[in-house]
Structures are given as structure tokens and as C-alpha cells.
Amino acid sequence: MEFGWESDHLAYRDDVVAFLDEELPSHWHGATAVLGSRENVAYSRRFAGLLAERGWLTPHWPSEYGGEEASPWMLAALGEELWSRGEPRGPQYMNANWIGPSIMAHGTPEQQSRYLPPISAGNVVWCQGFSEPDSGTDLASLRTRAERDGAEYVVNGEKIWTSYGDVAEHxxxxxxxxxxxxxHQGISVLLVDMPADGLEVNTIPGVVGEHSFNELVFRDVRVPVENRLGPEHEGWAVVREALSFERVGAPRWARAAFVLNEAIEAALSADRKLDEVALQAIGVAKSACEAARILSYRVIDERARDLPPSPHGNMARAAMVQAERLVAEACLTIDGPETLAYGSRADHQVRKSLAAGVAAGTYEVQLNLISRLHLGLPKG
Structure with missing residues (x-):
């Protein structure tokens, strides 16, 4: 089968590219483009607002929530172009791709009217409180507890590696x-408004970028019961659905492929000869990006046909990790020590590849899920 984009998708992509070519060069550079920095977050609000004006921030949402009911393929085209440029939406991609849809699917009318309009307008930052010091790769072993006290929950515990936790409003x-x-039993999802009494946020220095990692410490933090998303004790089903969207909602392979092509073009324009080792590394990396693309499209096809989440999402996520890592290796082979020059695209790729196997579920956990859910192997 030969895959090709439909004419309306191609026209839409051309419009997005033209907008990005005009908007990004004079604004999207330096500290602005560093994941998690305050400059990045500030710019993402401006940029997301511009997307919202064009109907491009949440185009896949139902019209009643500020969307245009665009197809999953239209959303994929938008995501590819944005991620290839380094994701100028910043934290907004989480809001649009899975936090908002999760609130649509499981929220009360009051929650939807309160939380969805700011997301569709692009002027709010969310973070996800999932990983913990002793349960980063195994969410089901979480220990953060919320005890019912009348009309409130009293929350105690710790969350870690929380991107945007220091600037988030929810x-x-x-x-x-x-x-x-x-x-997986007895878990619930709470929508916590920040800052909150008893909530301490500590920034953790990280290789990915300024403010990318944070620790959230909850000490008797009170959250209204009306802020619970979905039924009490049944939050695992809610978050599992949300994670299935997160795993391919960020087409990291598109950024990796973009960086690889730029590294090749820079080397050729400087008349640097690519030896056999470099050519082999480039070939392997390009193949990995293509594999991740095709596996991601399989998940998008499932969504377009309204099929339930499947192990294909785990497979696509694992393939994206491989693509990011192999592109980083290819960049090192092409540019050598120059790849480590702080702030360069290739340097950013190398640093991101170090954390690629952690974000959106660790690589090893994805492999375990693939072995059980797709290959039918017993749990080890």
C-alpha cells in the first residue's frame, strides 16, 4: 500500500508551515527555545494564543469546547510541523492533546466549563503529577494518598520529575x-489548583533544560471533592486512556528527523565529507525515524476509526525512543565534539535523547507491555 496525504491535509500543512516560517525566526531562539525555561513558557502563551486565533490549538476538539472537530490526521499534520520546529507550544501540547480530552471524557459540566476554555485559548499551564520517588516506572505502586474529609480530600505525598511544576496553574x-x-485499584484523579496551601515545589536541575524537572511535596493539601475527575477509586481507567493519547500525541520522531537532516545539510554545505561510519549511522537513524512514523500512523488510524487504545501505542512510543537515540548517535558521528556545543540543535537532540526513555512512560516499561499485550508473553 502506498500512503499519501489527502489534498486538504497538504493544503493545511502548507498554511501551518508558512505561518511558522513567518512567526518563529524572530522569536523562537536562545532561552526561549529551552524546554521548561520561563522564557519558553512565556513565549508558549503568546504562540498558543496565535494558534488559537487561527483555530489551530485545539482543532480536533468538538465545536462545543472551542474546536473544529478536525480529523486525527489533520491533528497529526499539525503536530509534525510543530514538533519538527522544537514544539513552540511548550506545555500547551499536553493541554490540547490529552489533559483537555480527558476532562471532556470524564469531567462534570462544571469542570468542563471551568477548565476547558482557558486551554482552548492557550493561556493556562498544566503539569502532570504521576511519577514518585519510589514509583516512577510503575505508576500503579504510587503512595501519594488522598483521605476524604467531608467535602475535601487531604493529600499527602510526593511527585517527582514534574515538568512545568514550578510555573503551572493546575x-x-x-x-x-x-x-x-x-x-490499579483504589486510585483517583484530582484536578489541583496551584499554588495551594501545603504544596511545596522544588526545582531539580536536569540535563534536558532549565525548569524541566520539579518535585511536588504535598503536606495536608486540601482539594475539593468536586475537583475529582471521574468516579472515586476508578482513576486508573481514566489515566490509562489519557496516557494512550500522550504516548503518540508528541511526534518526537519528527523533531529527530528534522535535526538529522539539518546536521547532514550543515556538513555538506561546509564541504565536510561524510565517511562510511557516518553514512551508516545516518541510514540507521533515518530508518528508525521512518519506523516510528509508520507505527505512529497506525495509532492515528485507530483513532480515526474510533477504535479503543491498543498496544500499538506502546510500540510507537518505543520506536520513538529508538529514533531519538539513534539520531543523537548519528549527530555525534557527523559533527563529533561540535555536537556538544551548548544551544545547538544537535546538542539539544543529544540531551533530549538521554531522557527520551523516561518521558511518557519509560522505554523498559513499554517493552514489558508490548511483550505481554502484543506478543502474549507471560509476565516476568
Missing amino acids: CYLLVRTDPQSER
């Missing part, structure tokens, strides 16, 4: 509401 928080439960 947190999509995973907690255990039944202290007697184990694993």
Missing part, C-alpha cells in the same frame, strides 16, 4: 484514595 494529579487497595 496539576492533573494521580492519588490513592483507598488506603487498603493495591496496584
Whole structure:
């Protein structure tokens, strides 16, 4: 089968590219383009507002929530172009791709009317409170607890590696509401408004970028019961659906492919000869990007046909990790030590590749899920 984009998708992509060519060069550089920096977050609000004006921030949302009911393929075209440029939406991509849809699917009318309009307008920052010091790769072992006290939950515990936690206005928080439960049972999702009394946010220096990682410490933080998303104790189903959108909602392979092509073009324009080792690394990396693209499209096709989440999302996520890592290796082969020049595109790719296997679910966990859910192997 030969895959090709439909004419309306191509026209839409051309419009997006023209807008990006005009908007980004004079604004999207230096500290502005560093993931998690305050400059990045400030610019993402401006940029997301411009997208919202054009109907491009949440085009896939239903019209009643400020969207245009665009197809998953239209959303994929938009995501590819934005991610190839380094994702100038910043934290807004989380809001548009999975936090907003999760609130649409499981929120009360009051939650939807309160939280969705700011997301569709591009003027709010969310963070996700998932990983914990002792349960980063295994969310079901979380220990952060929320005890019911009348019309409120009292939350105690810690979350870690929380991107944008120091600048977010809301947190999509995973907690255990039944202290007697184990694993996937007794978990709930709370929508926490920040800042909150008893909530301490500590920035963790990281290789990916300024403010990319934060620790959230909850000490008797009170959250109204009306801020619970979905039924009590049944939050695992809510968050599992959200994660299925997160895993391919960010086409990281598009950024990796973009960086690789730029590294090749820079080398050729400087009349630097690419030896056999470099050519082999380039070939392997390009193949990995193409594999990640095709596997991602398989998930998009499932969404376009309204099929439930499947292990294909885990496979696409694992393939994207491989693509990011192999492109980083190819950049090192092409440019050598110059790749480590701070601030360069290739340097950013190398640093991102170091964390590629952690974001949106660790690489190893994805492989375990693939072995069980797709290959039918027993749990080890």
C-alpha cells in the first residue's frame, strides 16, 4: 500500500508551515527555545494564543469546547510541523492533546466549563503529577494518598520529575484514595489548583533544560471533592486512556528527523565529507525515524476509526525512543565534539535523547507491555 496525504491535509500543512516560517525566526531562539525555561513558557502563551486565533490549538476538539472537530490526521499534520520546529507550544501540547480530552471524557459540566476554555485559548499551564520517588516506572505502586474529609480530600505525598511544576496553574494529579487497595485499584484523579496551601515545589536541575524537572511535596493539601475527575477509586481507567493519547500525541520522531537532516545539510554545505561510519549511522537513524512514523500512523488510524487504545501505542512510543537515540548517535558521528556545543540543535537532540526513555512512560516499561499485550508473553 502506498500512503499519501489527502489534498486538504497538504493544503493545511502548507498554511501551518508558512505561518511558522513567518512567526518563529524572530522569536523562537536562545532561552526561549529551552524546554521548561520561563522564557519558553512565556513565549508558549503568546504562540498558543496565535494558534488559537487561527483555530489551530485545539482543532480536533468538538465545536462545543472551542474546536473544529478536525480529523486525527489533520491533528497529526499539525503536530509534525510543530514538533519538527522544537514544539513552540511548550506545555500547551499536553493541554490540547490529552489533559483537555480527558476532562471532556470524564469531567462534570462544571469542570468542563471551568477548565476547558482557558486551554482552548492557550493561556493556562498544566503539569502532570504521576511519577514518585519510589514509583516512577510503575505508576500503579504510587503512595501519594488522598483521605476524604467531608467535602475535601487531604493529600499527602510526593511527585517527582514534574515538568512545568514550578510555573503551572493546575496539576492533573494521580492519588490513592483507598488506603487498603493495591496496584490499579483504589486510585483517583484530582484536578489541583496551584499554588495551594501545603504544596511545596522544588526545582531539580536536569540535563534536558532549565525548569524541566520539579518535585511536588504535598503536606495536608486540601482539594475539593468536586475537583475529582471521574468516579472515586476508578482513576486508573481514566489515566490509562489519557496516557494512550500522550504516548503518540508528541511526534518526537519528527523533531529527530528534522535535526538529522539539518546536521547532514550543515556538513555538506561546509564541504565536510561524510565517511562510511557516518553514512551508516545516518541510514540507521533515518530508518528508525521512518519506523516510528509508520507505527505512529497506525495509532492515528485507530483513532480515526474510533477504535479503543491498543498496544500499538506502546510500540510507537518505543520506536520513538529508538529514533531519538539513534539520531543523537548519528549527530555525534557527523559533527563529533561540535555536537556538544551548548544551544545547538544537535546538542539539544543529544540531551533530549538521554531522557527520551523516561518521558511518557519509560522505554523498559513499554517493552514489558508490548511483550505481554502484543506478543502474549507471560509476565516476568
